[in-house]
Amino acid sequence: xxxxxxxxxxxxxxxxxxxxxxxxxxxxxxxxxxxxxxxxxxxxxxxxxxxxxxxxxxxxxxxxxxxxxxxxxxxxxxxxxxxxxxxxxxxxxxxxxxxxxxxxxxxxxxxxxxxxxxxxxxxxxxxxxxxxxxxxxxxxxxxxxxxxxxxxxxxxxxxxxxxxxxxxxxxxxxxxxxxxxxxxxxxxxxxxxxxxxxxxxxxxxxxxxxxxxxxxxxxxxxxxxxxxxxxxxxxxxxxxxxxxxxxxxxxxxxxxxxxxxxxxxxxxxxxxxxxxxxxxxxxxxxxxxxxxxxxxxxxxxxxxxxxxxxxxxxxxxxxxxxxxxxxxxxxxxxxxxxxxxxxxxxxxxxxxxxxxxxxxxxxxxxxxxxxxxxxxxxxxxxxxxxxxxxxxxxxxxxxxxxxxxxxxxxxxxxxxxxxxxxxxxxxx
Ligand code: FES
Ligand SMILES: [Fe+2]
Numbered sequence: 001x002x003x004x005x006x007x008x009x010x011x012x013x014x015x016x017x018x019x020x021x022x023x024x025x026x027x028x029x030x031x032x033x034x035x036x037x038x039x040x041x042x043x044x045x046x047x048x049x050x051x052x053x054x055x056x057x058x059x060x061x062x063x064x065x066x067x068x069x070x071x072x073x074x075x076x077x078x079x080x081x082x083x084x085x086x087x088x089x090x091x092x093x094x095x096x097x098x099x100x101x102x103x104x105x106x107x108x109x110x111x112x113x114x115x116x117x118x119x120x121x122x123x124x125x126x127x128x129x130x131x132x133x134x135x136x137x138x139x140x141x142x143x144x145x146x147x148x149x150x151x152x153x154x155x156x157x158x159x160x161x162x163x164x165x166x167x168x169x170x171x172x173x174x175x176x177x178x179x180x181x182x183x184x185x186x187x188x189x190x191x192x193x194x195x196x197x198x199x200x201x202x203x204x205x206x207x208x209x210x211x212x213x214x215x216x217x218x219x220x221x222x223x224x225x226x227x228x229x230x231x232x233x234x235x236x237x238x239x240x241x242x243x244x245x246x247x248x249x250x251x252x253x254x255x256x257x258x259x260x261x262x263x264x265x266x267x268x269x270x271x272x273x274x275x276x277x278x279x280x281x282x283x284x285x286x287x288x289x290x291x292x293x294x295x296x297x298x299x300x301x302x303x304x305x306x307x308x309x310x311x312x313x314x315x316x317x318x319x320x321x322x323x324x325x326x327x328x329x330x331x332x333x334x335x336x337x338x339x340x341x342x343x344x345x346x347x348x349x350x351x352x353x354x355x356x357x358x359x360x361x362x363x364x365x366x367x368x369x370x371x372x373x374x375x376x377x378x379x380x381x382x383x384x385x386x387x388x389x390x391x392x393x394x395x396x397x398x399x400x401x402x403x404x405x406x407x408x409x410x411x412x413x414x415x416x417x418x419x420x421x422x423x424x425x426x427x428x
Pocket of ligand 1 (some may be wrong): 071074093094338
């Protein structure tokens with residue numbers, strides 16, 4: 001449990017808040033490359049950490065992220081024309097380039113220098129892994145791109161998707177660090193003929209209901225970039241089985257798979273304090289994704305990870321408004337929740353932690369299985385305190401810190417900590 005002040009500190013991300021200013025020190029996913037697919041394509045609205053923005057791709061192919069409202073009389077530039085190196089407001093024709101400069105101001109006499117004093121908010125963008133990343137922090141800071149392993153993988157080794165959650169980013173992210181929920185939330189009734197045993201989080205810890213008793217023991221290691229969470233399951237004889245999850249400041253999680261299997265990255269990006277964009281990449285550093293994997297990612301199933309979005313949007317079909325299309329008969333006979341898809345099951349949990357979209361952590365009663373969440377919060381509170389005291393976030397300034405993996409493996413119990421025993425697997 002947290003104090004009300006701590007909860008506020010961690011969950012508020014608007015400009016000028018501590019966490020909001022901290023998050024703005026990092027490059028953040030802003031939208032998908034496919035949303036602005038070609039030069040001079042239609043602009044799209046982007047809401048990021050409460051800021052109202054417009055993304056467009058200019059005539060040279062450069063991705064741009066600028067303020068949504070025109071500097072003249074605030075018309076929404078979403079209705080503007082993206083043409084000839086900038087976006088032109090539909091109301092009176094003021095035009096802005098990708099850097100927010102006013103490049104034409106037709107309501108002033110010819111030769112007027114007025115436009116030189118008019119600047120629209122603009123944020124630098126870089127594109128990689130199918131995502132437009134943006135930096136919303138101070139211009140003089142030296143933020144580096146996080147060097148995730150998937151940044152340089154060929155497209156056939158990756159599967160990317162995006163969807164919206166109607167809750168605060170922190171509880172969404174906490175859901176991914178919570179390894180103990182799979183035995184219930186994603187489980188199936190024992191003995192069901194359709195029981196897809198061994199699935200669940202894309203073979204990542206999914207268990208059938210009958211296995212729920214085997215709770216792992218947790219060890220958490222603080223790192224420069226966040227923390228590493230080791231979940232250990234003992235076997236009767238032989239080595240222990242470890243699953244190592246990575247939390248990387250400020251909004252990234254990596255979920256473990258065995259060596260050779262496909263890994264999972266998520267970013268939990270605040271749209272505002274009550275909505276979160278989830279960016280997810282399934283990636284395999286060793287090989288192209290298989291047809292079977294792509295089938296799993298593209299189709300909905302009770303134990304499949306994919307989100308089915310409403311066509312033409314990034315909004316899930318199964319959402320809070322329709323109670324995730326819960327099927328009570330299937331809940332009685334087959335699936336523990338009666339909700340189709342592990343993502344929708346997760347959403348049902350994290351979007352409904354109390355009556356408001358920001359969970360009230362003063363009301364919690366945490367148990368020993370919440371160790372990872374407890375440690376993540378403590379680390380986050382510490383770095384926010386340091387930030388308040390003037391310490392710039394080290395991972396924002398050092399992209400190499402993101403060269404890590406989440407791996408599941410067997411380790412002999414010889415007294416060596418898991419992060420030492422598996423060093424060469426966890427660090428690239
Ligand atoms: S409001 Fe945009 S040009 Fe007038
Ligand atoms: Fe889950």
